Each structure stands twice: as structure tokens, then as C-alpha cells.
Amino acid sequence: LILARRYTFSASHRLHSQQLDDAANRGVYGKCNNPFGHGHNYTLEVSVRGAVDQKTGLLLPTGSMDQLISEKITSGLAHRNLNDEVGYFQTHVPTTEELTNFVSARLREHWPAHWNAVLHRVRIWETKNNQFEEVF
Amino acid sequence: LILARRYTFSASHRLHSQQLDDAANRGVYGKCNNPFGHGHNYTLEVSVRGAVDQKTGLLLPTGSMDQLISEKITSGLAHRNLNDEVGYFQTHVPTTEELTNFVSARLREHWPAHWNAVLHRVRIWETKNNQFEEVF
Amino acid sequence: LILARRYTFSASHRLHSQQLDDAANRGVYGKCNNPFGHGHNYTLEVSVRGAVDQKTGLLLPTGSMDQLISEKITSGLAHRNLNDEVGYFQTHVPTTEELTNFVSARLREHWPAHWNAVLHRVRIWETKNNQFEEVF
Amino acid sequence: LILARRYTFSASHRLHSQQLDDAANRGVYGKCNNPFGHGHNYTLEVSVRGAVDQKTGLLLPTGSMDQLISEKITSGLAHRNLNDEVGYFQTHVPTTEELTNFVSARLREHWPAHWNAVLHRVRIWETKNNQFEEVF
Amino acid sequence: LILARRYTFSASHRLHSQQLDDAANRGVYGKCNNPFGHGHNYTLEVSVRGAVDQKTGLLLPTGSMDQLISEKITSGLAHRNLNDEVGYFQTHVPTTEELTNFVSARLREHWPAHWNAVLHRVRIWETKNNQFEEVF
Amino acid sequence: LILARRYTFSASHRLHSQQLDDAANRGVYGKCNNPFGHGHNYTLEVSVRGAVDQKTGLLLPTGSMDQLISEKITSGLAHRNLNDEVGYFQTHVPTTEELTNFVSARLREHWPAHWNAVLHRVRIWETKNNQFEEVF
Numbered sequence: 001l002i003l004a005r006r007y008t009f010s011a012s013h014r015l016h017s018q019q020l021d022d023a024a025n026r027g028v029y030g031k032c033n034n035p036f037g038h039g040h041n042y043t044l045e046v047s048v049r050g051a052v053d054q055k056t057g058l059l060l061p062t063g064s065m066d067q068l069i070s071e072k073i074t075s076g077l078a079h080r081n082l083n084d085e086v087g088y089f090q091t092h093v094p095t096t097e098e099l100t101n102f103v104s105a106r107l108r109e110h111w112p113a114h115w116n117a118v119l120h121r122v123r124i125w126e127t128k129n130n131q132f133e134e135v136f
Numbered sequence: 137l138i139l140a141r142r143y144t145f146s147a148s149h150r151l152h153s154q155q156l157d158d159a160a161n162r163g164v165y166g167k168c169n170n171p172f173g174h175g176h177n178y179t180l181e182v183s184v185r186g187a188v189d190q191k192t193g194l195l196l197p198t199g200s201m202d203q204l205i206s207e208k209i210t211s212g213l214a215h216r217n218l219n220d221e222v223g224y225f226q227t228h229v230p231t232t233e234e235l236t237n238f239v240s241a242r243l244r245e246h247w248p249a250h251w252n253a254v255l256h257r258v259r260i261w262e263t264k265n266n267q268f269e270e271v272f
Numbered sequence: 273l274i275l276a277r278r279y280t281f282s283a284s285h286r287l288h289s290q291q292l293d294d295a296a297n298r299g300v301y302g303k304c305n306n307p308f309g310h311g312h313n314y315t316l317e318v319s320v321r322g323a324v325d326q327k328t329g330l331l332l333p334t335g336s337m338d339q340l341i342s343e344k345i346t347s348g349l350a351h352r353n354l355n356d357e358v359g360y361f362q363t364h365v366p367t368t369e370e371l372t373n374f375v376s377a378r379l380r381e382h383w384p385a386h387w388n389a390v391l392h393r394v395r396i397w398e399t400k401n402n403q404f405e406e407v408f
Numbered sequence: 409l410i411l412a413r414r415y416t417f418s419a420s421h422r423l424h425s426q427q428l429d430d431a432a433n434r435g436v437y438g439k440c441n442n443p444f445g446h447g448h449n450y451t452l453e454v455s456v457r458g459a460v461d462q463k464t465g466l467l468l469p470t471g472s473m474d475q476l477i478s479e480k481i482t483s484g485l486a487h488r489n490l491n492d493e494v495g496y497f498q499t500h501v502p503t504t505e506e507l508t509n510f511v512s513a514r515l516r517e518h519w520p521a522h523w524n525a526v527l528h529r530v531r532i533w534e535t536k537n538n539q540f541e542e543v544f
Numbered sequence: 545l546i547l548a549r550r551y552t553f554s555a556s557h558r559l560h561s562q563q564l565d566d567a568a569n570r571g572v573y574g575k576c577n578n579p580f581g582h583g584h585n586y587t588l589e590v591s592v593r594g595a596v597d598q599k600t601g602l603l604l605p606t607g608s609m610d611q612l613i614s615e616k617i618t619s620g621l622a623h624r625n626l627n628d629e630v631g632y633f634q635t636h637v638p639t640t641e642e643l644t645n646f647v648s649a650r651l652r653e654h655w656p657a658h659w660n661a662v663l664h665r666v667r668i669w670e671t672k673n674n675q676f677e678e679v680f
Numbered sequence: 681l682i683l684a685r686r687y688t689f690s691a692s693h694r695l696h697s698q699q700l701d702d703a704a705n706r707g708v709y710g711k712c713n714n715p716f717g718h719g720h721n722y723t724l725e726v727s728v729r730g731a732v733d734q735k736t737g738l739l740l741p742t743g744s745m746d747q748l749i750s751e752k753i754t755s756g757l758a759h760r761n762l763n764d765e766v767g768y769f770q771t772h773v774p775t776t777e778e779l780t781n782f783v784s785a786r787l788r789e790h791w792p793a794h795w796n797a798v799l800h801r802v803r804i805w806e807t808k809n810n811q812f813e814e815v816f
Contacts, residue, residue, distance in 0.1 A: 134681055324503075329505055411674075622718075
């Protein structure tokens with residue numbers, strides 16, 4: 001069985017690569033290269049996979065899952081400027097592709113080994129028509 | 137090709153396991169253990185997989201699929217108290233995990249063998265941020 | 273200016289009027305008269321109206337508004353059986369019409385007189401296609 | 409008859425009032441006072457009111473309405489930092505209350521007098537649960 | 545109290561006015577003047593206003609309201625070509641403005657005088673970003 | 681990593697198979713066999729799969745992807761009657777199953793070989809409760 005839960009957070013970013021010159025940055029990112037940045041309401045969906053516990057009828061304690069995601073993921077992203085306040089984006093362009101990589105890596109690092117359910121998929125919507133997904 | 141159709145129904149439940157004592161039940165289910173129960177608008181999505189019929193351009197007769205799901209699934213769940221009125225939940229906690237198992241088992245049992253399209257996936261949303269899925 | 277904020281809660285109810293006999297109850301409420309009850313994910317929207325504070329750019333402190341609504345409204349409804357656990361529904365049928373009346377009356381009673389913004393409208397969705405509204 | 413059309417844009421902001429000291433700013437705006445800012449996907453709905461033209465069956469030429477809103481409103485807000493790039497927010501806190509005031513004032517200023525339909529309402533969603541509205 | 549209920553139907557139309565020549569039709573309606581037509585999933589919302597019946601807790605019998613709207617409105621529009629199959633659009637351009645006028649007039653004509661609740665508002669969405677509304 | 685982007689277009693169709701007689705057509709397609717046709721707001725989601733470019737943080741240039749889909753897919757479908765204006769549907773019934781096949785085949789044919797990301801999935805919603813999907 002797979003369980004998916006959704007979380008939301010708002011953040012700002014500027015798309016700019018240190019490996020490209022200014023003209024190339026404007027060419028690749030267009031308005032998203034605007035030096036002052038802009039922002040989004042992101043939606044994060046985390047899916048887990050496992051067997052249902054016969055005694056409780058649950059896949060995992062969802063309260064604990066929510067707490068893990070709040071502590072390790074959303075508390076560090078919500079109401080933040082990704083470029084200036086999240087270390088990973090010192091060296092990675094804060095596209096939603098890289099944001100998905102960042103969240104995936106952190107969740108894999110911090111996922112409790114003793115939980116019945118394993119991490120299955122991370123999805124992030126930047127807008128409702130633009131979505132990124134990593135399947136494990 | 138995969139076809140997915142969505143159905144909705146409203147029901148009530150109380151999360152309580154006969155294999156746990158009262159304190160453990162309160163600990164595991166929190167407010168959802170409230171003896172009077174509460175309820176949800178559930179959304180059910182059933183997906184089927186198969187080849188498109190060259191003559192009709194259809195995967196299967198969707199009217200028949202809707203009728204099957206109404207007769208075998210939603211008519212027995214809509215406007216019901218899952219604990220008190222659905223036999224399966226005499227012996228299983230009516231979490232949405234178990235509800236997904238229940239719907240999956242019944243659909244597999246009643247799916248017509250002569251249909252071109254096979255059952256592919258069952259998904260149930262308990263709220264729009266909380267979703268359960270079984271892939272066949 | 274008008275500000276509207278949305279809140280969600282899940283509850284169960286049974287539609288049954290003590291002023292009608294059993295046959296009339298079944299006739300009026302159909303499946304919703306099922307003695308075991310059923311439930312919904314309700315969405316509540318509370319709107320306020322007033323002038324924007326020049327100093328803060330705000331209509332009212334939304335954190336305080338959220339706290340008021342949690343304390344006076346949703347904490348008493350969420351994960352509840354409306355018939356058995358909310359006093360008002362001892363004497364009123366727990367239709368969403370009456371739920372809207374109940375929420376409206378409580379908000380008017382408890383709305384702080386010193387807030388700049390007055391209560392403007394209460395809306396409740398029982399399902400996404402069925403909505404009730406009181407304008408003040 | 410009333411016609412309402414929706415538009416979306418993404419922008420960033422920091423809530424900070426020059427009329428309040430730092431402690432008061434943190435108290436009023438909480439995490440939204442974070443000096444690096446954050447952002448949103450805003451949805452703007454503009455409603456107009458008038459009589460339907462018998463010859464065309466239209467209230468107004470919607471292509472012209474879309475062009476006006478793009479030129480006067482969204483092109484100056486999309487992919488922008490409201491504090492640093494929109495003049496109005498040099499002297500007003502970029503709350504969505506003030507953003508609604510800004511959009512309303514600009515639309516009233518630029519609305520063509522010869523159009524059949526008059527401006528009726530401006531609504532902005534900051535998130536899907538938080539909405540601001542000015543009715544004319 | 546106000547109650548609003550939503551209904552959906554799919555139909556096709558071609559925007560073309562007999563009072564305009566071909567060039568003017570193309571100028572006013574653009575691609576929507578395509579002689580072969582195109583279509584939409586329309587959403588219709590009907591709102592009623594009245595006092596809640598003390599005995600039943602209801603504003604009106606919603607089953608009867610649904611039946612009225614099915615019989616008088618949606619059964620004649622669903623899976624139809626508005627230009628060719630709905631008499632009103634022999635003489636009116638099938639814009640959603642005129643569709644709103646058509647639905648409003650028919651509902652007013654057929655609304656039962658003995659119902660407690662009066663017709664309050666008709667809204668039609670042509671797409672989720674384009675909405676038309678008549679308030680009574 | 682997988683990226684999914686959504687596009688919308690409105691079109692009309694009539695479900696009718698040249699390989700079935702009139703009675704069989706009415707039996708299979710019901711109201712959708714209405715000779716005058718009807719229509720939908722279709723939503724198309726195209727997903728691509730690949731590795732994120734280290735230099736840009738992007739999977740592929742999304743502006744180019746949007747242009748490809750506009751030129752090869754949506755410009756030929758939007759505001760069209762599928763039966764009369766899209767060649768493929770001279771010989772295929774314009775069900776959404778076949779529309780998904782058509783879009784999938786055209787995207788595979790025109791997908792630039794030098795792009796980092798390959799086509800992963802095509803999904804089309806005919807209504808929000810009815811969805812078709814091809815995975816590559």
C-alpha cells in the first residue's frame with residue numbers, strides 16, 4: 001500500500017547560475033533571473049510504501065511522519081529566500097528540480113530505519129501546472 | 137492505455153482497535169478514537185489498463201464499469217457508518233488503509249473476466265491532503 | 273476591504289427531526305436519515321470587512337482571528353458527532369443550514385468589539401457542490 | 409450580468425512597516441518579517457458588470473480586458489519583488505490587503521470610460537485559503 | 545440563509561452573430577468563430593435564499609431542486625450543440641453571457657411559487673478562469 | 681527526475697464509429713452519439729524524465745517544450761471540432777482514448793532527439809473525474 005500526504009510552504013527564489021555569465025543567465029531563465037527574485041506557494045507530497053499493520057490498520061504513525069517533515073524539511077523552507085537562507089542553494093540553482101533533489105536527499109538521510117514504511121516518492125508543485133517528481 | 141475514473145461518497149468511522157486497550161487506542165488514534173465517530177467525503181479513483189478496441193475507440197464500456205462500482209462498492213459505503221454497517225470492519229479498523237484494502241479486494245473479486253481492461257489501481261482520498269493507493 | 277479565510281474540519285451527523293415521525297424522517301432525509309450516521313469534510317470560510325490599518329497594512333491580526341475560530345468553533349466540531357456531542361444539535365437538526373446558523377451565532381457572540389474588522393459572512397461547504405452562506 | 413476572469417502571477421515580498429520598530433515588526437508579521445522575504449503564486453480575479461450587447465452576445469471584448477490587465481497590472485507584478493520593484497510599496501507594506509488596494513486603484517484609473525461594462529470587484533488569493541476582495 | 549448547488553454539463557457551440565458579416569464575426573470571436581465549433585465542460589451554480597424550516601432544518605427539499613434543474617435546464621443542454629439544438633440560440637449568440645441569461649430566464653419561469661426559498665443567483669463557469677453571474 | 685506540465689484546450693467531438701451501424705452507435709455511445717456533437721475543456725499533462733543539468737539546474741528548457749506542444753499539439757486541437765478538423769479522426773473515433781493515442785504518437789514523432797529528457801507519460805482529462813494515460 002502507498003500513502004501520500006501533502007504539505008504547503010511559501011518561499012522565494014532567484015534563478016541564476018554561477019556557472020553561466022549574465023547574458024546566458026538571462027537567456028536560460030528569462031524573467032526568473034530578475035535579481036530581486038520572486039516566489040511561489042509550493043506543495044510538497046511525500047509518499048511512503050509498506051504493509052498495513054494488522055493491529056492498528058495503519059501504514060505508519062502519520063503524526064510522526066508530519067513531525068519529521070516539519071522539522072527536517074518545511075521549517076527550513078517556509079517563509080524563506082532559498083538562495084540566501086538554505087545552504088544547499090549556495091552551490092545549486094534553486095530550480096524546483098534541485099529543490100526536489102534537496103528534499104529527496106534530506107528525507108532519505110533522516111528517514112527512520114525502524115519505520116515499517118519506506119520512502120516511495122517526493123513530488124513538488126511549483127504552480128498547479130508545473131510539477132516535479134522523484135521516485136525511489 | 138490506462139483509464140481512471142473518480143467517484144465520491146460520504147461516510148463516518150471511529151478508529152478503534154479491539155487488539156489495543158483504551159489507553160493505547162487513544163495514543164494511536166488521538167481524536168479519531170472519539171467514541172462518537174466523525175466522518176469524511178471520500179474520493180475513490182479506480183484505474184483500468186488495456187488495449188483500445190479498434191472498432192469503438194474505447195477501453196471498456198464505462199457505463200458498465202460505473203454500474204459495477206456503484207453496486208459492489210459505493211452503494212454499500214455511501215451514507216454509512218463503516219464500523220457499524222460494513223461487515224469487513226467488524227474485524228478490521230476502518231482506517232483508510234483498510235478501506236483501500238477492502239475496496240481493492242472486492243473489485244478484484246467482482247471484476248468481470250471477459251472485460252478487455254484489467255484492474256490497475258485503486259486510490260482513495262480521505263481528505264485532499266491524505267491519499268491511499270494500491271497498484272495491481 | 274473584505275478578507276476571507278478558510279478552515280476545514282471533519283465531523284459526522286445523522287439527519288433526523290424529533291418533530292417528524294419515522295416515515296416522515298425517511299421521506300425528508302432519505303439515506304441521510306440512516307440511524308448510524310455518516311460524515312463529511314466540511315470547509316468553513318469566515319469573511320470580515322473593514323478598513324486597512326495604514327501602519328501595518330493589515331485588516332486585523334489574522335493570527336488572533338485563527339485562534340478565535342479554533343477555540344470557539346472548530347475545536348468543538350472537528351472529529352465530532354454533531355448529534356451526540358454538540359449541545360445545539362440536541363434541539364436542532366444537524367443539517368448544514370443549521371450548522372451555518374450555529375457557527376454564525378457563536379461568531380457574532382464572541383467577535384471582539386475592539387477589532388477594526390466586523391464579521392461579514394460565514395460560508396460552509398458540505399461537499400464541493402453544496403454550499404451554505406449567511407451574510408451579515 | 410457580471411463577468412469574472414482569473415489571472416495568475418508569482419511574486420515575492422517581505423512584510424515590514426517603516427512605521428514600526430524591529431521588535432514590533434517581528435511581533436506583527438512573524439515569519440513574514442524575515443528580511444530575505446518569501447513569495448506566493450497569487451491569483452487575481454477581476455469582475456465587471458454591465459448589459460450584454462445584443463449584437464455580439466458579449467459584455468465586453470475580453471481580449472481587450474486581458475490586454476489591459478496584462479499591461480497595467482500583471483506585467484509589473486509577475487516575477488517581481490514587490491518591496492524593491494513596485495513603487496507603491498516604497499510607502500505601503502506589501503500585504504495582500506495593500507496589493508488589493510494597489511490593483512483596484514490602478515484598474516479604476518485605467519479602465520476605459522467607453523467600455524460598456526464597469527469594474528465590479530477585485531479579488532486576490534494569496535494562498536487558496538486566504539483571499540482579499542474590494543467591491544466597487 | 546443562502547444555499548448554492550453545483551451541476552456540470554458538456555456542450556459545444558460556435559460563436560457567430562447573424563447581425564455581423566463574416567469579417568466582423570472573425571474579428572469579434574477569433575478562433576471561437578471556427579465554423580465547426582468547439583466545446584466546454586460547463587459548471588452551473590444555482591443559489592437560493594430563504595429562511596430555514598424549523599421542523600426540518602432545511603431551506604428547501606434539495607432533491608426537488610435537483611430534479612427541477614435537471615428537467616428544465618441540464619437535460620436540454622448536456623451533450624448538445626447549443627447552436628443547432630437549443631431554440632433560444634437560433635436568435636441569440638451562444639456566448640456564456642447569453643447562456644446565463646437563458647438559464648436565468650428559464651429558472652425564473654419554472655421556479656415553484658410555493659417553495660420557501662427564492663432564486664438568488666445563477667453562475668456559469670465556461671472554464672475555471674471565466675465565470676458569468678446573474679444576481680436576482 | 682520527472683517533470684510534468686499541464687496545458688488546456690477546448691474542443692468538440694461526436695462519438696460515432698463507421699464500423700458500427702446506427703443502432704449500435706447509439707447503444708455504445710448513448711448521448712455522446714448525438715449527431716450535433718458536444719464538447720469539453722480538456723487538460724493535457726506531458727511528463728518527461730531525465731537527469732538534471734548541473735550547470736542550469738534544469739531538466740530541459742521548458743520554454744522550448746511549451747513551444748513544441750503548442751505547435752505540434754494544442755494549436756491543432758484548440759477550438760476545433762475533432763471529427764471534422766483533425767485528420768486522424770477521419771479513421772479513428774474521437775474518444776479520449778484515441779485522443780491520447782494521437783497526442784502520444786505525435787509527441788514521440790516530433791520529440792527532439794538531442795533533448796536530455798525523454799518523453800515519460802501523456803495524460804488527458806476529459807472531465808475532472810475521467811482521465812486517460814499512456815506511459816512510455
